[in-house]
Amino acid sequence: MAYETKALFRDDAYLATAEGVVLAINEHGGIVLDATNFYATSGGQPGDIGYFERSDGSRIEIAATVTGETKNEIIHIPAEGQAVPEIGEKLTLHVDWPRRFRLMRMHTACHLLSVVCPFPITGAAVGEEESRIDFDLPDPSYTRENVTERLMEMVRANAPVSTRWITDEELSANPGLIKSKNVRPPIGNGQIRLVVIGEDGTIDSQPCGGTHVAGTQEVGEIHIGKIEKKGKENRRFRIRFGSLPLV
Template sequence: MKTDELFREDATLLACDATVIGHGEGGVLLDRTVCYPLGGGQAGDTGWLAEGGQRWRVADTRKSKEHPGAIVHRVDGESLPAVGATVRVEVDAARRQAHRRFHTATHLLCALLPYPVDGCSITETYARLDFHTDEPFDKDAIQAGLQRLVAEAHPVRHRWISEEELDANPGLVRSMSVQPPRGLGRVRVLEVEGVDLQPCGGTHVSNTAEIGAIVVTKIEKKAAKTRRVVLGFADASLP
């Protein structure tokens, strides 16, 4: 039982048709989906499933624990579309776009702050990165750096490399807490042209200019060796 992850190749794809391949873990398992499951610090997508005149709200999307490789769409309501049924899968577009903008912005932060990352959270309303360092951070300098990289309109793209290529370039892995998945023979890497290159399975914009007005809302000392940077949108009413 496996789900074809359409979002890995095209983060702009917001809908698809899919077949129900199972029930369990609080939701519906599909043979393919455009919904990103919680992982890598990024929140899962929400959206809808539709069949005929029925419509179900997808409250969360998670990787299946019972069926490795499958994705569970947790839906509101007691009745579920039947196994074998064809459903329309739709992503909450505004939430997805917020995730794409914030996730790409965290890659810019990694370029500006060359320290290992030991925590990450990407949501619809904020993003944060925890850096392993005791160095003080200059909020204004980070803000100016983000604005510059956004304005420079760097192309953003993903590609796949072999596990052997990753092993030969261990410096590509910035995260201390989340390691790239192994055993598939290949690893997805995200490149912000001329700025950042690292393994990442999340959804991103295609150009840094699409991030728009982003602000550093907070810098915190979380521990002796941890500095946290929190990002928000300049206009929180426009995700």
């Protein structure tokens, strides 16, 4: 049986603390709640870690968050040796906020990179210290220096980052919104979540279920650490925090 969890992070990525009621404990000890602010691993972004606080003040440490039979079933994996909550128990959910915020900044930076490099995306992964995007990019004129400069221009401009929902039909009518060459956003649920950068999407709009900052300035100092050739026309860009090191 698949359960449905209300994904609070989709509407408020800054919700570091929330409450949830235990719906089920699966055969592997995974905890399913009626609502959660913990992001589940998806779209190249790692799931959240943190802890659940019980009414007596004791903690259940959460080592990973994943999806279940559907994207709407979110399973929280306790660290080894943790207590098991009761069905129906109300818990206070604490996301590891410093880690989450770094991932939000990184994920937003990945969206900005896809604007600087407007080519089909063949792979991506968001990390706490480094993220990567692979592009089907034949143009060798993109360098660490000029891409970093353009990224930082967009960061400093502090454009707003927001979300909105469109229908499956609207997505079908606007195929250019999809940047991934190999992965298509799930359709059939009637709604697709768009992450929008700039007023009315003047900078970018693309389907994404991840967590992002509210303004590009929050991304902070970033740079392209490396550009690797992964095939005839496939190049991997590695994004890192901090300024571009002087060679």
